[in-house]
Amino acid sequence: MSGNRLNVRREQNGVVRQIDAEVNMPEFLGTVFSATPRDTGEIPFAIDTKGHLYTPSRDDDARIAALGSRVTDPKSPPGTIRLPEWIVVTTAGPTGSDLKLGIARPVGDALSELRSTALRSAGLGVGFILLTLIGIVPISVGLTRSLSRLNDGVRRIAAGDYAARLPVLRQDEVGQLARSVNQMAEAVEQHKHLALQQERLSRELELGREIQDDMLPHAPLQLARVDVYGASTPAGEVGGDFFNYF
Numbered sequence: 001m002s003g004n005r006l007n008v009r010r011e012q013n014g015v016v017r018q019i020d021a022e023v024n025m026p027e028f029l030g031t032v033f034s035a036t037p038r039d040t041g042e043i044p045f046a047i048d049t050k051g052h053l054y055t056p057s058r059d060d061d062a063r064i065a066a067l068g069s070r071v072t073d074p075k076s077p078p079g080t081i082r083l084p085e086w087i088v089v090t091t092a093g094p095t096g097s098d099l100k101l102g103i104a105r106p107v108g109d110a111l112s113e114l115r116s117t118a119l120r121s122a123g124l125g126v127g128f129i130l131l132t133l134i135g136i137v138p139i140s141v142g143l144t145r146s147l148s149r150l151n152d153g154v155r156r157i158a159a160g161d162y163a164a165r166l167p168v169l170r171q172d173e174v175g176q177l178a179r180s181v182n183q184m185a186e187a188v189e190q191h192k193h194l195a196l197q198q199e200r201l202s203r204e205l206e207l208g209r210e211i212q213d214d215m216l217p218h219a220p221l222q223l224a225r226v227d228v229y230g231a232s233t234p235a236g237e238v239g240g241d242f243f244n245y246f
Contacts, residue, residue, distance in 0.1 A: 008134055019134075029054045029099075032125035036103065037117060043104045044121070047074050064104060074100060089118050146174045150181070157185050208238040221245035 008019040029046050033056045036044040045064050046054040051074045055061045065072060070081050071088050078100060081088040090102035103118035153166035164185060166178040212234075221228035230243045 008130070010134060026054060028129070030056065031129065032101075032122060035125045036121040041106045042117070044118070045102050045104065047072060047100045047102070049074050049098045067104065071102070071104070078102075091119060091122065150174065150178055153178075154181060157181070157188075163189060205237040212238055212242065215242045217243070217245055 010017045010019075025048075032046075033044045036042065038044075043055060043060045043063055045060070048054075051072070053061055053064060053072060055064055067083060067086060067088065070076060071090075076090075078090045078092050081090070085107055086104050087107055088102060088104045090100055092100060101118070101122040103121075150166060153164055156164040165182050168175050168178045168182070212232075216232055217230065220230075228245060230245075232239065232241060232243060234241075
């Protein structure tokens with residue numbers, strides 16, 4: 001970490017991955033400060049190389065600034081500073097950052113407990129956030145690969161290839177989504193086959209209706225004074241009866 005820039009480099013199996021991020025320093029340090037107990041009036045703070053002071057609140061800013069340049073000077077070496085009413089412990093930021101972390105505590109509590117709390121809280125806070133960022137790399141790579149395969153399969157199905165199936169390689173929500181897409185594709189494929197069968201049956205029924213219609217008389221039987229008409233109304237598309245005149 002340098003300033004508000006965070007750089008993480010990770011190498012695995014010959015592949016080098018680099019994460020470069022810009023950190024919102026007040027929010028970042030706010031997360032670190034939130035892990036610091038303040039039961040006896042402790043004030044966690046941080047100072048960057050330009051002398052900018054970070055504390056949990058404006059009131060804490062004023063209290064730390066009132067302790068003097070021995071505390072707020074970014075060039076002062078880390079260590080323990082004893083003041084008439086305060087004990088201040090500072091340490092260089094972990095993981096090579098250019099921050100100086102510290103905690104100010106009213107006089108009366110054990111110095112060893114103060115040092116342990118400050119270092120543990122600051123170190124765990126920064127370490128946890130950095131480890132979380134580093135852990136995102138393999139997770140995001142695997143998730144991106146799975147989503148790419150899922151996207152390719154969905155595109156094939158959307159193009160009409162209903163026989164395409166997505167590989168189910170995960171047991172999480174992405175795997176469940178792949179199984180759901182496969183079930184949908186199978187249902188669409190079955191529906192397509194059923195629609196083709198129904199269309200073929202419909203054509204056959206239409207052909208049968210035309211054949212039956214051709215077998216029926218197309219004009220009435222006309223005698224001297226009598227015209228004989230007939231009608232056939234099948235119950236379905238095609239009936240088995242017909243009539244004729246003789």
